[in-house]
Amino acid sequence: MSTLLLVVGVVVGIAYIYRHVVVKGKRYTSKTKLDGKTVIVTGSNTGIGKTTAIDLAKRGARVILACRSVQRGEAALEEVKRESGSNQVVFMPLDLGSLKSVCSFAETFLKSELRLDILINNAGIYLQGRTEDELGMMFGVNHIGHFLLTNLLLDRLKECEPSRVVSLSSVAHNFGTINFDCLNTHKALGLGTSFMEVLQIYSDSKLCNVLFTHELAKRLQGTKVTCYCLHP
Template sequence: MTQLLNQMSFFLVIQHVVRFDLRALFVAAAYFYHEIVVKGQKCTSNAKLHGKTVVVTGSNTGIGKRTAVDLAKRGARVIMACRSRERGERAMEDVKRESGSNNVAFMPLDLASLKSVRNFAESYIKSEQRLDILINNAGLYMEGRTEDGFGLMFGVNHLGHFLLTNLLLQRLKESAPSRVVNVSSVAHNFGHIDFDCLHQHKALGTGNSFRQLMQIYSDSKLCNVLFTHELHKRLQGTGVTCYSLHPGAINSEFDRNMNRVLVLFMKPITSFFFKSPEQGCQTSLHCTLQEALEPLSGRYFSNCTARNVFAKARDDATAKKLWELSESMSGLV
């Protein structure tokens, strides 16, 4: 009996040790993830931007706003292109105050409306003589349709930025060397391009499951990477370069369209495992500012480093077909 009790005690001790070791392993893994992945690399460029003009879409919140603050501090004239006038002008005052620069302006831009995109470009060309950097930062994760009948995520995340970039290309060329920076996502790895779906304007509207919404979001982010790939080919010899990037999982207002209870429940977790907007804007800043980055034009970046992408994200035929279809959908041809 004594021997049996001793054996049981031994196994209980081992069980507690194993449980402790697993907890310790989890804590250690979480710590290193936070230190290496979440904190990540920082943009190390000391570049000054006096005399340069930058457009940042979706810059009233999150990484777009932090990007605007950093570039304004460096002396750039920053145009904050946002859908909501109220939120945009309030954010503009914040950026001025935090950066110490008054050379910051708000211009209305609703990427869910091709008419609004055209109005923005027309106003910009009339009022601004330069465009040195275009940062296509705005993005959303929600269902719905655009003013023109496209799926909302496809319309805002890809098509609106595609049209905006093309309408401002001449000003970018005139200001060369200049850059286009497209904020994509690691989710592009799970995306695919269904040209039949796009032709029929069936880029999911309302009444979709989480899985469907995640798929269409991933598809739109793949469009960003393919757009950058094709844009690079068309810009060779112009002095304009372009880059796409994954900013990291961001703990910001990107979740403002998600269920409030879920957001509150997840907040302590996302605060530890997700990047802050300040951390999340570092790769955008790297692609915007890093010296001698021109040879890497057309590439995809993550954590301030050029990364290889799957074949589907650099397929010449798909990128060209997507470009031509986007031209047709946006009314460029």
């Protein structure tokens, strides 16, 4: 009985340490204000994106909620305004699974907004299928949509430097591989049906996020536009 209690105690102790050190991590306590700054957060109608938008709005930033669903985007707009107490929050429709939508969003944003200080490429999916442009769904949304969006807005980011690009990847990128021949020939970066195949495709798309961030950072050396990717 005492051995069992010891084992249970050790397991609970390890679980507690894992949660508070690895999963929960340290809490961000900076009181930095962002008055006068404009931020785009993709996929900000739910989850991490919405929480990020609320915090940025509380800090005084003008926040653009870039979301696919108009209904959910408008609902999130009201919630972010209410939770942050800020009226400097705007919803603009953006479907990262449609290159046409990405171009339209960028055009509308550049015409209506004078600044872009932070671009947060937050949106991501774990879903099979193909995009409007016949790309693999996860490859198209998780990587290509953000790749195009970032490049279309890059000049504005440079104009407003110091500025930054933040892309949400995943620890799953460690399991990703990229078949560049497949990428060039079929555009899908893999399509599958089994659990392991779908997980592999997701991991591949997250590796694309990391590689894109590294390459973009190289190309922006000498500017004051900095690039970051992270596991949330």
